[in-house]
Amino acid sequence: METIDLTKIKKAAQKRWDKGGKEIYEALQNDPEFVHSPEYEEYLTKVHCEMASDPDTPADVLEKLSNDSDKDVRLWVAWNPSTPISILEKLANDPNVSVRRSVAQNPSTPIAIIEKLANDPDNWVRFGAAENSSTPITILEQFADDANEHVRLHVVRNPSTPTAIVEKLLPGLLDHARHLSTLSGAKDEFEWFMDDLGYPDIHCLPEDLEKQFMDVVENLQHIDYKPWPEDEDNA
Helix, strand or coil: CCCCCHHHHHHHHHHHCCCCHHHHHHHHHHCHHHHHCHHHHHHHHHHHHHHHHCCCCCHHHHHHHCCCCCHHHHHHHHHCCCCCHHHHHHHCCCCCHHHHHHHHHCCCCCHHHHHHHCCCCCHHHHHHHHHCCCCCHHHHHHHCCCCCHHHHHHHHHCCCCCHHHHHHHHHHHHHHHHHHCCCCCCHHHHHHHHHHHCCCCCCCCCHHHHHHHHHHHHHHCCCCCCCCCCCHHHC
16 A cells, blocks of 8 residues: 555544544654554555545545555545546556446546446446436437446436436336346345435436326335245246
8 A cells, every 4th residue: 555645644534533533643643653553554544535535635645546555545536526537547447346437427537538438348337427417418328228227227317318318218117127026036136226216316307207207216116026936847
């Protein structure tokens, strides 16, 4: 893990001040050698994450943090709207899926990078691009035909998605939810999909389409996960 300037560590530790933060900060104040202790090493990643997510963190510090060995630190750098484009370009190629997804979600990510991530083979990355309000309509149209239902669902959740695309996608997504409710072994997938579908900040739709959407979601909320029993002949 690359070392960051000690004064910046102190500032971030003081700002964080969560459980254990006070003790770490006071130890740093009273004994600079504390940085060599196991307790400090354990807390350092949390401090780095705090710095990585802070829009006021200087670009040179974000550059160092973008090379951190811990994926969570790089993830927060990728998510930070103040992260320079050159760093976002690098993190768009990160081997970790969650880091690439954070780049795809970042509203400051340039269109060229979003276009690249829109074709990422991992669904999780495409989720991020599909819900980014800065994603161009042409890419949202591409996602409307994505094979993964969650990608299409995130298109519906995107406030920049044209009404025509939302109207096109809603029936299929709702049918998918009903289908999942009948599948044996799909309980986790069903609950995940329903959580996404019913997310309170799911859309910014015209009034008539919003009513249509909420009516269907209300109906779906009454669906229980009740898979059909397996055929006894095939058991």
